[in-house]
Amino acid sequence: QVQLVESGGGLVQAGGSLRLSCAASGRTFSNYSMGWFRQAPGNERELVATITWRGVSTYYLDSVKGRFTISRDNAKNTVYLQMNSLKPEDTAVYYCAARPYSTSRRSDDYDYWGQGTQVTVSS
Numbered sequence: 423q424v425q426l427v428e429s430g431g432g433l434v435q436a437g438g439s440l441r442l443s444c445a446a447s448g449r450t451f452s453n454y455s456m457g458w459f460r461q462a463p464g465n466e467r468e469l470v471a472t473i474t475w476r477g478v479s480t481y482y483l484d485s486v487k488g489r490f491t492i493s494r495d496n497a498k499n500t501v502y503l504q505m506n507s508l509k510p511e512d513t514a515v516y517y518c519a520a521r522p523y524s525t526s527r528r529s530d531d532y533d534y535w536g537q538g539t540q541v542t543v544s545s
Contacts, residue, residue: 424448424520424534431516431539434508438543442503444518444536451499452476455525457532458492458503460514460541470516471503472525481525486512508543515540 430442444456455475461467471492472481480492491504501518516539519532526532 424451424454426518426520426534426536428516428518428536428539431541433542433544436509436543436545438508439504439506440508440541442505442516442518442539442541444501444503446499446501446520452496454520454522454534456492456494456501457519457521457525457529458501459517459519459529460512461517461538462514465514467517467529469527469529472527473501474525475523479525481527505541508541510543510545513541513543 425447427445434440453475457472458470459467460470470483470486471490473492473494477494489507494501518536520534521532
């Protein structure tokens with residue numbers, strides 16, 4: 423089992439920044455690839471970013487490229503999502519998720535999920 427706890431969400435004005443954190447406990451964090459997903463009211467959950475278990479490769483949703491950065495610190499068992507130049511359309515509940523070794527762009531492929539953290543961007 424892997425337990426995931428997100429933090430860092432909140433209310434920010436458009437153009438502002440937030441850094442989300444996802445702290446993991448349980449099995450060896452470094453063996454897991456991580457993803458950040460988001461879900462806005464009335465919308466399906468969508469993948470925002472992924473990072474491989476070694477942190478070598480990343481993937482970003484087109485609409486966040488150049489604004490968001492995913493990173494991980496395996497010594498701290500934590501994955502981060504730095505979000506800059508936030509837009510109202512980034513408003514959603516953000517979830518981190520883990521799956522062993524290889525990444526995936528499909529939410530169904532992730533075994534463990536956090537409870538989510540709300541990000542609200544005002545215009």
